[in-house]
Amino acid sequence: MASDVKSPTGPRSRADALDEPTCTAADAVLSTLATQASRLRTRRGQNIALTLEGGEAVFIVRSGAFMLHVTMPDTPRQVVAFFFRGDVLRSSFAPPHANATLTSASAAEVWRLRWTVLEGLAAADPALACFLQDAMATQMARHAVHVAAIGQFSGEQRVATVLTELAMRTGMPTPAGGLMLDMPFSRKDIADYLGLNSDTLSRIMSRLRSTGVLGHSERSRALVRDFQALARLSPAARSLAEIHRGRRGGHCQSKLD
Amino acid sequence: MASDVKSPTGPRSRADALDEPTCTAADAVLSTLATQASRLRTRRGQNIALTLEGGEAVFIVRSGAFMLHVTMPDTPRQVVAFFFRGDVLRSSFAPPHANATLTSASAAEVWRLRWTVLEGLAAADPALACFLQDAMATQMARHAVHVAAIGQFSGEQRVATVLTELAMRTGMPTPAGGLMLDMPFSRKDIADYLGLNSDTLSRIMSRLRSTGVLGHSERSRALVRDFQALARLSPAARSLAEIHRGRRGGHCQSKLD
DNA sequence: CGCTGAGTTGAGAAGGTTCAAGGTATGTGG
DNA sequence: CCACATACCTTGAACCTTCTCAACTCAGCG
Numbered sequence: 406m407a408s409d410v411k412s413p414t415g416p417r418s419r420a421d422a423l424d425e426p427t428c429t430a431a432d433a434v435l436s437t438l439a440t441q442a443s444r445l446r447t448r449r450g451q452n453i454a455l456t457l458e459g460g461e462a463v464f465i466v467r468s469g470a471f472m473l474h475v476t477m478p479d480t481p482r483q484v485v486a487f488f489f490r491g492d493v494l495r496s497s498f499a500p501p502h503a504n505a506t507l508t509s510a511s512a513a514e515v516w517r518l519r520w521t522v523l524e525g526l527a528a529a530d531p532a533l534a535c536f537l538q539d540a541m542a543t544q545m546a547r548h549a550v551h552v553a554a555i556g557q558f559s560g561e562q563r564v565a566t567v568l569t570e571l572a573m574r575t576g577m578p579t580p581a582g583g584l585m586l587d588m589p590f591s592r593k594d595i596a597d598y599l600g601l602n603s604d605t606l607s608r609i610m611s612r613l614r615s616t617g618v619l620g621h622s623e624r625s626r627a628l629v630r631d632f633q634a635l636a637r638l639s640p641a642a643r644s645l646a647e648i649h650r651g652r653r654g655g656h657c658q659s660k661l662d
Numbered sequence: 663m664a665s666d667v668k669s670p671t672g673p674r675s676r677a678d679a680l681d682e683p684t685c686t687a688a689d690a691v692l693s694t695l696a697t698q699a700s701r702l703r704t705r706r707g708q709n710i711a712l713t714l715e716g717g718e719a720v721f722i723v724r725s726g727a728f729m730l731h732v733t734m735p736d737t738p739r740q741v742v743a744f745f746f747r748g749d750v751l752r753s754s755f756a757p758p759h760a761n762a763t764l765t766s767a768s769a770a771e772v773w774r775l776r777w778t779v780l781e782g783l784a785a786a787d788p789a790l791a792c793f794l795q796d797a798m799a800t801q802m803a804r805h806a807v808h809v810a811a812i813g814q815f816s817g818e819q820r821v822a823t824v825l826t827e828l829a830m831r832t833g834m835p836t837p838a839g840g841l842m843l844d845m846p847f848s849r850k851d852i853a854d855y856l857g858l859n860s861d862t863l864s865r866i867m868s869r870l871r872s873t874g875v876l877g878h879s880e881r882s883r884a885l886v887r888d889f890q891a892l893a894r895l896s897p898a899a900r901s902l903a904e905i906h907r908g909r910r911g912g913h914c915q916s917k918l919d
Numbered sequence: 920c921g922c923t924g925a926g927t928t929g930a931g932a933a934g935g936t937t938c939a940a941g942g943t944a945t946g947t948g949g
Numbered sequence: 950c951c952a953c954a955t956a957c958c959t960t961g962a963a964c965c966t967t968c969t970c971a972a973c974t975c976a977g978c979g
Contacts, residue, residue, distance in 0.1 A: 475807075477898050478900075497799040553734050643759040644757040
C-alpha cells in the first residue's frame with residue numbers, strides 16, 4: 406500500500422484544488438463577522454441551544470471541539486458529527502423531533518449569529534458566501550466518509566478511522582516518533598459516533614494497544630505509536646488526508662504522501 | 663404514540679417554518695437557470711460523471727431518483743444518499759479516493775452547471791442563494807437521520823425508516839387505503855444505503871409482509887398496506903414527516919399529524 | 920477512606936452475515 | 950410461442966461479530 410499512497414492523484418480524481426482558491430483565507434473572511442457575532446465561550450460538556458430566541462442560528466467554530474448528537478425515540482443517541490475550527494452549523498441541520506443537542510467537548514469558542522444576518526452578509530460579500538459553500542462541501546464529504554464507516558466498516562476499521570481523523574485534527578508529534586492526540590471526546594462519545602457499544606470500543610482499543618499501534622497515555626489523551634499502521638487499518642485514511650489537506654498544517658499529511 | 667404524534671410542535675422545537683419562507687418557490691428560482699444548465703436525461707442504472715471537464719460541477723435534480731455511492735478500499739460500497747427532485751449535489755460532496763459514483767436509479771432528469779457559474783448566479787440572485795442554502799440544510803438534516811438510522815437502529819427499524827422516506831417521496835394512495843411506492847432502487851441499493859446485507863433486507867421485508875404491514879406487488883414497486891404501522895416501526899418517522907413537509911403534497915403527512 | 924464516574928474485561932445471548940440452493944421475473948433468440 | 954439465459958430476489962443453516970449485563974479496576978475528590 407505504501408507505494409499506492411505515493412500517488413497523489415487517485416483514480417476518478419475529482420475537482421482539483423484549482424477550483425477552491427476562489428475563496429480567500431478563511432480568517433480574513435471571518436474577521437468581518439467579528440462585530441456581528443456573539444462569541445460564546447464554552448467549557449467541556451456544556452450544551453448550546455441550537456436556536457436563538459426560537460429563530461434559526463448559525464454557529465462558526467473558532468476553537469475547541471463540538472459534537473452534534475441526536476436521539477430518536479426508543480433508540481440510543483447518535484453523534485452525528487464532530488465540529489472543529491472552521492466548521493459551520495445551522496440550526497436546521499438538526500432534524501426536528503430528534504432531540505438534537507450541540508455539545509462542547511472541550512473548552513471552546515464558537516461564534517453565533519442569527520441566520521438571516523449571516524445570509525445578508527453573504528449576499529453582500531462573495532468571499533463569505535464562498536467560504537460558507539465550501540464549508541458545506543467539506544462537511545458533506547466528511548459526512549460521506551462517516552456514513553461509509555458506520556455502514557460498512559468493521560469495528561476495528563471504524564476505530565482506526567476516527568483515530569486517524571482526530572490525529573489529523575489535533576495530533577502533535579512526540580519525540581519518540583508517535584503522535585499525541587487530544588481526546589476531547591469520552592469513550593462513550595466516540596462509541597456513539599461510530600455506532601458501536603462503548604464496551605466494544607474499549608475492547609478494540611485494548612487490542613490496538615496490545616498490537617503496538619497505540620500506546621498508554623493519560624486520560625483525555627491518546628498516544629498513537631505507529632500512525633502508518635493505524636492509517637493502514639482505516640479504509641478511509643487517504644480520503645481523510647485529502648479532505649484535511651490545506652486545513653491545518655497537518656503533521657500526518659506528510660506520512661501518507 | 664398516536665396521541666403523541668398529534669402535537670405538531672415537539673419538545674425542543676427548532677426554528678419554525680417562519681424562517682424558511684424567505685425563499686421564494688423553488689421552481690421560480692430555478693427557472694432562471696434553464697438557459698445556463700445542461701439538462702441531462704438519464705435512464706435507469708446510468709452513471710453520471712461527477713466532474714465536468716475536470717472541474718467542479720453542481721447537479722440539480724429535476725425528476726426521478728439518483729443515488730450517490732462510495733466504495734472505500736477493501737470494503738463493500740455504501741450508498742451515501744438518495745436524491746430526488748429539488749436536491750442539489752456538488753462534485754466536492756464526494757470524498758476523494760473513495761470511488762464515488764452518481765447513479766440514476768430511474769429515468770430521470772438532472773440539470774448540470776459548472777459550480778463557478780452557479781456561484782456567480784447565486785451572488786447576483788439572493789433567492790437562488792437562499793434556495794441553495796436551504797437545500798443544503800435539508801440535506802444535512804436528512805443526513806443526520808440517515809446516520810442515526812445506520813448507527814443505532816435495528817434492521818427492522820432501518821427498513822421501516824427507508825420505506826417511510828420513500829412513501830413520503832413517491833407514495834400514491836391506493837383504493838384499499840394503502841400506499842403504492844415506486845421502488846427505483848434495487849434490494850441491493852437499499853441494503854447498501856442501510857448498511858445491511860441484502861439477504862437480511864430480504865428477510866426483514868418478508869417479515870413485514872407476513873405481519874401485514876407490506877403487501878405483495880410487482881417488481882420495482884412496493885405496497886404499503888398499513889402506513890401507520892410502518893411509521894410506528896421507524897423511530898425517525900416524525901422527523902422525516904417534518905423534513906418533508908412543504909416539499910411534495912405528501913399523502914402521508916396527514917396520516918402522521 | 921469510601922464515593923463516584925469512566926474505563927476495562929469476561930461469559931453468554933442476540934442479531935446479522937455468509938454461503939449455498941432454489942425461485943421468479945424479464946429479455947433474447949430460435 | 951417456447952426454451953433458455955440472466956439478474957434479482959428469497960430462504961435455510963452455520964458461523965461470527967457485536968451487544969448485554971455484570972463484576973471489577975482505577976483516578977479524582979470531598
